[in-house]
Amino acid sequence: MGIVIIGGGQAGLQSADSLRTEGYAGEITIVADEPGLPYQRPPLSKDYLTPGKEALPLPLRGEAFFNDKDIKLLRGVSATAINRQARTVALADGTTLPYGQLILATGTRNRxxxxxxxxxxxxxxxxxxxxxxxxxxxxxxxxxxxxxxxxxxxxxxxxxxxxxxxxxxxxxxxxxxxxxxxxxxxxxxxxxxxxxxxxxxxxxxxxxxxxxxxxxxxxxxxxxxxxxxxxxxxxxGIGVLPNDSLALEAGLQTEDGILVDARLRTSDPGILAVGDCANFPHPLAGGRIRLESVQNATDQARHAARTIMAAAGGQAEATVYADLPWFWSTQGPYRLQMAGLAHPQDDTLVLGDPAAAKFSVLCFRDGFLTAVESVNLPGDHLAARKLLAGSARLTRHEAETEGFTLKAAAKSLASAPA
CATH class of the missing domain: 3.50.50.60 (FAD/NAD(P)-binding domain)
Known part of the structure; x- marks a missing residue:
């Protein structure tokens, strides 16, 4: 029995791709409930609606990808039930898929x-x-x-x-x-x-x-x-709800999404969940969180593939998932980019020129940098990701030093001896 992935979005496609990259040679089947090739969702509310622009979706992978990677894509069919004892997935067209490992990448639906x-x-x-x-x-x-x-x-x-x-x-x-x-x-x-x-x-x-x-x-x-x-x-546009009904009906633990451990395994070790539907522990959140972002979907998909391959190789435990969250949004002329997880109670410091729509908001908790929000400053965003993903912890006192920039701080971190 191979691996079945329920969901044809970013998390589902990346799971399949990463499994092949990690060396998995068995059967991989993706169950996608939309009829066409899987596509990128973020541009639908941005570039896709630009005046005068042709309405063409951006595919996540081309047709050749599925042939080259030997991945079976079932389009326009939804999964209706999971039988954990028999290790099968029932589909709306009456067919049944056996699985050795199952990945739930079911995403969300609009409120x-x-x-x-x-x-x-x-x-x-x-x-x-x-x-x-x-x-x-x-x-x-x-x-x-x-x-x-x-x-x-x-x-x-x-x-x-x-x-x-x-x-x-x-x-x-x-x-x-x-x-x-x-x-x-x-x-x-x-x-x-x-x-x-x-x-x-x-x-x-x-x-x-x-x-x-x-x-x-x-x-x-x-x-x-x-x-x-x-x-x-x-x-x-009042938010989304996680698609966790399949998991709930199969007896898996759910609460604002499908509950997974730090290695993205559900309460059934033969089933993992990734992306927008997964509720997982993260050190930056101080507990459980469910994130809706392309970065989280792709990074969790890669991690799930490693978790599966570690188990197949006889390793008792894979590494935990703790990748830095980052997000973006384009609203007219404003490109908003965020790194880390900001809290409303964070102490903040503004760098740059808000009047010119080019600035960053640095967020500090207990005196240390925890998140950065940037408008029209991609260099600041990339520097913030490097700083927040590194082991060195930037303090507010350092950020208030005359001449401080995020890019210089990230460059200094990169050149520091290990």
Whole structure:
């Protein structure tokens, strides 16, 4: 019995690729519930929606990859059940796949609204290629766009809608945008930045209901304050939920995702989970965390392959997963990059020029650097990743030294004797 991977996204594809790189010679089957070749999701809310740009998805791997690596890709079919005793996976088309090892890379699904009118035509989510194709076709004719949620996806789409010339309103129930992911200083800066783009960002204001027009399509969004906003196109971006129902129904431990140990194994040692669906322990989090990022998906996939190969080689324990998290978001002219895990209570230090949209926010906990947020400074971001991944710990006192730069500090670290 070979290895079955459920999920055709970044984590699933990288798991298969890394297994071959690590020397696995058995059968590998990927079960992907979308019909085409697996594609990159991040550009769907960014470059894919750029005015005048052709709607072409970016494949994760070309067709030849699957032949060259001898990987079987089952497209457009979903897994419906896992039988852990028989070591089989049931598929929606009635077939059954045996497995020696199983990797769950099931990703996430969009949270949905339950308010009045949430199902009206003209209201969209943005998760899949099909979602992005619908929005790509709808944006050129849209005039009044309302976005529900000021997270990364919501603000990326809002910037794209504004670039199309749409009147764009964002409703966010929280007091600042991207509040779960960013420091208050960076969140407040982005609130002002989107206002300068001409986006009407309504903070501490959620959605109460949607109202239809004479043709039955959405025509207005009414907020929790009672204000009514005209809307011929609505995008809902209020976060995601992990796809953990298969794991739960199979008797695996779940809690905000599929629970795995530090080596990415579930409560069944024959099953691993990676990527957005996996809830794992991480030293930077001080406990368990579930991360939604390409970096985490690919790094965990590589680690899962090593865990499987270590067990196959008779090694009792593989190394633990502790890779540095990093993220990015492009919102109009602003390229936001983050390294490490920032907490709202972190002590912060701003380097650079916020007025010129080129600056970094350094986050300190107990006096030591724990995360860096950068806008339009890729050099700072790369330097921060080197510093945070190294063994040396940067202090706030060192960062406040006259002439300090992240790039110089990273260069000094690289040249220091081991």
């Amino acid at each position: 949905t609204l339950g308010c009045t009118g949430a199902g009206l035509p003209g209201i969209h989510g943005l998760r899949t290629l099909a979602d992005a194709e619908e929005l790509h076709a709808a944006l050129p004719a849209a005039r009044n766009v309302v976005v529900i949620g000021a997270g990364f996806i919501g603000l990326e789409f809002a910037a794209a809608a504004r670039a199309h010339g749409c009147n764009t309103t964002v409703l966010e129930f929280a007091p600042r945008p991207m509040g779960r992911a960013l420091t208050p200083v960076m969140g407040d800066w982005f609130a002002g930045a989107h206002a300068r783009l001409g986006i009407d960002l309504r903070l501490s204001e959620g959605i109460d209901r949607f109202e239809a027009g004479e043709h039955g399509r959405v025509a207005a969004a009414v907020s929790t304050t009672g204000e009514s906003y005209p809307a011929d196109l609505v995008v809902v």
